Amino acid sequence: MEEPRTRLQIIVLIALAAMATLFGAALIISHCAFRGVAFSDTLLRVESSENAAAYTGEVNGITVCIRVEPAGSNRTDVVYQVGDRPAQTYTLEYPTETPVATQSGTTVDGVRIWRDGSLLFEGGLDPDAESAFRWYSPDGTWDADMIISFSTGADEDDGPPERLSQDSVWYFAQGPDTSARGSVGIYLLMLFSSALVALDAAFPRALFYIQHCCDVRDPEPSDFYLAMQRLGWVVYPVLILIGYLIGFWKIT
Secondary structure, three states: OOOOHHHHHHHHHHHHHHHHHHHHHHHHHHHHHHOOEEEEOOOEEEEOOOEEEEEEEEEEEEEEEEEEOOOOOOEEEEEEEOOOOOOOEEEEEEEOOOOOOOOOOOOEOOOOOOOOEEEEEEEOOOOOOOOOOEEEEOOEEEEOOOOOOOOOOOOOOOOOOOOOOOOHHHHHHHOOEEEOEOOOHHHHHHHHHHHHHHHHHHOOOHHHHHHHHOOOOOOOHHHHHHHHHHHHHHHHHHHHHHHHHHHHOOOO
């Protein structure tokens, strides 16, 4: 026999279905039509030509433009422009004529980075390693000045970073992969949570009976149980909505 449903149950079921549909469509659109390059917790638009590329966008309302173009057989210029500040030109030379022998016994290609004509870094680079272990000093030790946590710019709350890190220069010079807002994993987790809440809202009596039929004969929910169940129908969709929003804002 079909269970009668209250107005609250119907509203909860409609809200859960609407959130799953809306955020699912937004996720597909974001990943297909609004891809960009991750930088300082935002996405930069990509404009590329045969020999150059430009990445533009806004970080906390401040315009950012990063232009990349070859400057020789093994050199690449990365020009960083933030708002009205003077542009900074970074030059990546990789590989250099001098490889670096690491303390682990391996050899990595040499690398040099200049900023506005001044040498910023010289040492070795392992492009396949994680960011924290990618850069080597000339003596073969890991670069002590390298920030441990990888980012494509400094994590600053008041705007874009004043200058690019050496990892950022390498990141843009090599042609970064595009990203999009919206985590598929978080969306699927919220979708699974929505299905559980929807089952509880659509068939509360049946689920209660399945849970307690082996414990007592002809189980009946108490008034307290019913009150907590109705409270859950209000609280859980709100938490699921927050999860959807967090997942959609995440850059992947």
